[in-house]
Amino acid sequence: MQDIKTYVDQDKDRFVQELIELLKIPSISADSNYKKDMLKTAKAVKASLEDAGCEKVEICKTPGQPVVYGEKIIDSSLPTVLVYGHYDVQPPDPLELWDNPPFEPVIKNTEIHPDGAIYARGACDDKGQMYMHVKALEYMTKNNELPCNIKFMIEGEEEVGSEHLGWFIENNKEKLANDVILISDTGIISKDTPSITTGLRGLSYIEVEVTGPNRDLHSGLYGGAVGNPINILSKMIASLTDENNHISIPGFYDNVEELTSEERGKMAEAPYNEEEYKNKLKIKDVYGEAGYSTLERASIRPTLDVNGIWGGYIGEGAKTVLPSKAFAKISMRLVPNQDWKEITQLFKNYFDQIAPDAVTVEVKPHHGGYAYVTPIDNPGYQAASKAYEETFGKTPIPQRSGGSIPIVSLFEKELKSKIILMGFGLDTDAIHSPNEHFGIWNYLKGIETIPYFYKYFTELKKEE
Numbered sequence: 001m002q003d004i005k006t007y008v009d010q011d012k013d014r015f016v017q018e019l020i021e022l023l024k025i026p027s028i029s030a031d032s033n034y035k036k037d038m039l040k041t042a043k044a045v046k047a048s049l050e051d052a053g054c055e056k057v058e059i060c061k062t063p064g065q066p067v068v069y070g071e072k073i074i075d076s077s078l079p080t081v082l083v084y085g086h087y088d089v090q091p092p093d094p095l096e097l098w099d100n101p102p103f104e105p106v107i108k109n110t111e112i113h114p115d116g117a118i119y120a121r122g123a124c125d126d127k128g129q130m131y132m133h134v135k136a137l138e139y140m141t142k143n144n145e146l147p148c149n150i151k152f153m154i155e156g157e158e159e160v161g162s163e164h165l166g167w168f169i170e171n172n173k174e175k176l177a178n179d180v181i182l183i184s185d186t187g188i189i190s191k192d193t194p195s196i197t198t199g200l201r202g203l204s205y206i207e208v209e210v211t212g213p214n215r216d217l218h219s220g221l222y223g224g225a226v227g228n229p230i231n232i233l234s235k236m237i238a239s240l241t242d243e244n245n246h247i248s249i250p251g252f253y254d255n256v257e258e259l260t261s262e263e264r265g266k267m268a269e270a271p272y273n274e275e276e277y278k279n280k281l282k283i284k285d286v287y288g289e290a291g292y293s294t295l296e297r298a299s300i301r302p303t304l305d306v307n308g309i310w311g312g313y314i315g316e317g318a319k320t321v322l323p324s325k326a327f328a329k330i331s332m333r334l335v336p337n338q339d340w341k342e343i344t345q346l347f348k349n350y351f352d353q354i355a356p357d358a359v360t361v362e363v364k365p366h367h368g369g370y371a372y373v374t375p376i377d378n379p380g381y382q383a384a385s386k387a388y389e390e391t392f393g394k395t396p397i398p399q400r401s402g403g404s405i406p407i408v409s410l411f412e413k414e415l416k417s418k419i420i421l422m423g424f425g426l427d428t429d430a431i432h433s434p435n436e437h438f439g440i441w442n443y444l445k446g447i448e449t450i451p452y453f454y455k456y457f458t459e460l461k462k463e464e
C-alpha cells in the first residue's frame, strides 16, 4: 500500500476543497430552523459515498434526522467493517467570538498547524473526521486495495443525543451486521504521540426550572421577603458538590468503578504537562475533585457541570426585578457501571428534596448514555494500533477520554461488536467552541492511516 501516500499527496487540494464544500452547509441538529440543511447535508454525504465507490447508498428516514447508509460488499466470506460518523454539528454560538463566519470555512496557519487548519463549525467534529473515511474508501476502490467489506452509517443526531438511532439500529440489525465498528470522532494526544481512545464517559443531561412568585416583582418592594428563584437556584447548584468537589447526590458514587493503583499508575505514564495545560487555557490553576489528577478528573471520574444558567434581566443597563423563574442546564459525565437512568432519578430526588418551600422545581431529563471501555487484546484494536504505527512511526498509547458518544455502548449491546475509536483530532481544535478547526496535516494523516486499518484487520481476522 505504498501509494496511499502518493495518492494523498497528489489529491490533497481536492480533498480539502471537498471538505470545505461540506462544511458550508449549516447542519445544526439542535435547531429545527436548519431541518432543510440537515437533508441537504445528508444528500451531499450520500453523493460523496457514491463517488467513492459505495453501492446501495440511501438516505434512510427515521422519526428524527435521516441516516445515510452505504456499503461495498466484495465477498460475503470476508470480514465487514461498519464505519460510523455524524454529519450534524453543534450550534456555533456565540457567533461574535468567531474570527470567520462558522459556515464560511477559511484556512489559517498556526503554531500547532503550520500546514494550515480549516476553520469552520464541524471541521473536526465530525465532518472532517467522517470525510477522511470517505476519501480512504475512494483510494481503496480506485486502486483495488479494499481487502474486506465495508458499510457506512452516518447519522445526523449525535450532537443532540442520537435519540432515534437506537430505533434505526434495532430495525436494521441485519443490514448493519459487522465484525467491528470503526469511528473517527475522538482525538490523539499530539501529532507526534498517537493514541487510541479506549473509553468514553456516559452522560445524563438535565434541565431544571425553578419558579417563585407568579410574576416578576419589584425587587425593592418584594426583595428580602419573597424567595428569588435565581438566588435559590444558585444555592441549590452550590449544594450539588461539596468542598472537595465530590458530588453530594446520595447514592451517586454507589456503582462507580474504582481503578486499581496499577491502572492509575499506568495512566500517569501518559505524556502530560500541567503547566502547558494551564498555559493553553490561560488559567492560573486547575480545579476538580480532591485526590485525583487532572487526567483522571477528565476521564475516569464522574463529574457534574452547569452548561447554562439564565433568568431575570440580562439586557442593557439595570432593571430592578425579582424574577419569577430561573433555569439551568446541567450535565453529569458518568463512568462504567453507572446507569444514567438511575443517576437521573437520583438527581431528581435530591433536587426536589433540597428545594425550599419558597419555590417549586421542575426537573426535565434531556438525554443520556452509558460509558464505554474496550479491551485492547482484540483484532480491531490491534489493527488500529498497527495502522498508526505505519504512518506515525510510533505505537499509539491507549487512553480513556472524558467525552461521550452515547450510541457506542448501544452498538456493543445491539450489534455485539467491538468499537474502535480511531480519532485524529487534537484537544486544541476547539470542538464545540468558537473557531473550531481541523489541521490539514491531521486530516490527510487520517486518510493515509485508515486504509492500513482494513489491511491489518482483514489479516488478523484470517489468523483467528
Ligand code: BES
Pocket: 125, 126, 158, 159, 160, 161, 162, 185, 186, 187, 200, 203, 401, 402, 403, 404, 405, 406
Ligand atoms: N465527538 C464528540 C465526543 C468526543 C470528542 C469524545 C473528543 C472524545 C474526544 C461528540 O460529538 C460529542 O460532542 N459528544 C457529546 C455528547 C452528545 C450527547 C451531545 C459530548 O461529549 O458532549
Ligand code: MN
Pocket: 086, 125, 126, 158, 185
Ligand atoms: Mn463528534
Ligand code: MN
Pocket: 090, 125, 159, 431, 432
Ligand atoms: Mn460533538
